[in-house]
Amino acid sequence: AQSVTQPDIHITVSEGASLELRCNYSYGATPYLFWYVQSPGQGLQLLLKYFSGDTLVQGIKGFEAEFKRSQSSFNLRKPSVHWSDAAEYFCAVGRGSQGNLIFGKGTKLSVKP
Amino acid sequence: DVKVTQSSRYLVKRTGEKVFLECVQDMDHENMFWYRQDPGLGLRLIYFSYDVKMKEKGDIPEGYSVSREKKERFSLILESASTNQTSMYLCASRTGQFSTDTQYFGPGTRLTVL
Numbered sequence: 001a002q003s004v005t006q007p008d009i010h011i012t013v014s015e016g017a018s019l020e021l022r023c024n025y026s027y028g029a030t031p032y033l034f035w036y037v038q039s040p041g042q043g044l045q046l047l048l049k050y051f052s053g054d055t056l057v058q059g060i061k062g063f064e065a066e067f068k069r070s071q072s073s074f075n076l077r078k079p080s081v082h083w084s085d086a087a088e089y090f091c092a093v094g095r096g097s098q099g100n101l102i103f104g105k106g107t108k109l110s111v112k113p
Numbered sequence: 114d115v116k117v118t119q120s121s122r123y124l125v126k127r128t129g130e131k132v133f134l135e136c137v138q139d140m141d142h143e144n145m146f147w148y149r150q151d152p153g154l155g156l157r158l159i160y161f162s163y164d165v166k167m168k169e170k171g172d173i174p175e176g177y178s179v180s181r182e183k184k185e186r187f188s189l190i191l192e193s194a195s196t197n198q199t200s201m202y203l204c205a206s207r208t209g210q211f212s213t214d215t216q217y218f219g220p221g222t223r224l225t226v227l
Contacts, residue, residue, distance in 0.1 A: 009153070032212045043117070043203060043218030044156075051213045059223065090155060094212025100171070101216065105155035 002027045006104035013021050014112050021076040021107050023091035032094030033074040033079050039087045086111045115140045117219035127227045132191040134222050136204030139142055144207035145187035149200045196225045
């Protein structure tokens with residue numbers, strides 16, 4: 001069965017530092033992968049998605065993610081974090097080509113001045 | 114811009130009450146979803162709908178039902194609310210029928226059952 005694991009529950013980084021949020025998935029075929037962000041008091045917003053082609057995907061707000069099949073990973077990165085990036089981040093995998101999404105448990109990002 | 118609205122941001126109900134959570138989208142999307150979000154558990158799918166009057170159970174449908182009489186509106190119903198249904202409820206709609214299509218989320222309804 002498909003699953004998504006986000007190993008880090010909470011991460012704190014300094015403003016201006018680089019960021020990497022980890023995501024591992026379990027899926028038999030080529031997965032459809034997503035990163036969503038939830039700012040405090042808000043719904044989820046799509047940052048980026050991958051389903052084929054170039055394994056390095058660019059998203060909104062300066063984020064990127066790299067699909068690594070050999071490691072079953074889809075880690076989210078940002079070279080320089082801003083205080084406004086403080087939020088909760090969810091990785092998700094599509095359940096088949098016409099299926100729904102399975103979400104990870106989320107990683108909360110705190111940014112210190 | 115796609116807009117998904119939910120009828121209430123905060124709701125307080127008593128055990129045993131019937132509760133309706135309403136969700137409306139303005140982009141003519143056929144697919145709509147209800148999730149609940151709990152700390153440490155992420156988002157879990159309750160029900161979804163691929164079209165008017167169609168519904169499918171998600172991963173945790175027990176204690177919930179849904180209604181989709183019009184394309185733009187998807188309602189979640191708690192027939193008899195219980196304290197373990199205290200949670201954040203998120204509605205979403207999707208641009209198409211495929212997993213690769215984007216889901217757009219509403220702001221959520223934080224429900225407290227006393």
